[in-house]
Amino acid sequence: MIKYRKRYGTWEYRIRYTDPLTHKQREKTQRGFRTKQEAISAAHRVELEQLPRSDEEMKDLPLKQWLQHYMKTYRKKHVSINTYAADEDAIKRVLPFFQDVTLRQLTPEQYQQFINYLQDQGYSRSTIRNTHILMHGAMKQATHNRRVSHNPCAEVRLPKKVPNEKIQYLPSDMIAPFLQIIKRRSLEQYFFFKALLETGMRKGEALALTWDDVDLNKQTIQINKSFIVRTKSIGPTKNRKNRTIRFSDSLKKELLNLYNMQNQNKLLYDELYLTELNLVFSTKDGNYLPNSTTFNTMRHACEQLEIEPLPIHSLRHTHAVLHLEAGTSMKVLQERLGHGSLEITSNVYAHVSETLEKDSMEKYEASTKRIFDVDSL
Known part of the structure; x- marks a missing residue:
């Protein structure tokens, strides 16, 4: 039984319970709550998590209820x-x-x-x-919380990591045809997919992007939030860290085209255009791009290219591979992608780095063969 009372301007709770071992009545009390609701919440937490419970009470708790x-x-x-x-x-x-x-x-x-x-x-x-x-x-x-005596999940055997598991990305010679296919299908989505390839943003980060985050003069993008597809709401980035990335002259040109196109749409849709969202990548009326639409467009482009279906996230990998091929360091790439640590970036793109290093070594050997050929003297 729980009782509540207000004394000297603050609330307190008193919980009377039966000790399952001694069967004696005991009491737990705490004072100093500003409101009665705070006292109620604290009392319920103590009753559920700290106070000893009989075996009969504990064994009947469904797993579903505990997970909730x-x-x-x-x-x-x-x-x-x-x-x-x-x-x-x-x-x-x-x-x-x-x-x-x-x-x-x-x-x-x-x-x-x-x-x-x-x-x-x-x-x-x-x-x-x-x-x-x-x-x-x-x-x-x-x-x-003393609800179970041991953790049944502690010694489980998880699937082993596949050695040299390769990331999925779009080959560089397919990028232009890929964008061309999307441009023919949807101009709004073309700008979205072009930006993913050029910046390496996560899909949610791109969908949440507003024009306030874009500086066309400095050619920078502030990435400070993410769109949550399940709840259709805005939340923090994956690791809760903000970052600023630079973009190319090519993307600047496309963003200017997109900005002008949206201004035309605002005139066309008038008060129906969702100007308050101020989205960079949106539908014709300024709303968020639907998840199903972007998924279907990605699948359509892969079918047209006659390649295995790729997830949209593979475009982020494509961006990273292009940077590595251009000689960008892992540290710079980590900061650009917004990874929590350099180790994450190195682990994800280890296979790509090894391939590039091997190609570089082969070119080095070919170019220096005569220099080190002692037998030819």
């Missing part, structure tokens, strides 16, 4: 919008497999079977890993 509590209490206000949305997707993969399982019933064997199931269903290694991170964190918190 974990998301609300330990994730929602502590991770980015993108990460929280990804966690929600992970839970959608978890719950169908463990429909009627309670928190204490989940075993290491069941969890390993679940991971194997995801692999059999064709989920990528990164998707499986992200799902595991969510589950491991939830069960670790459950052990900390």
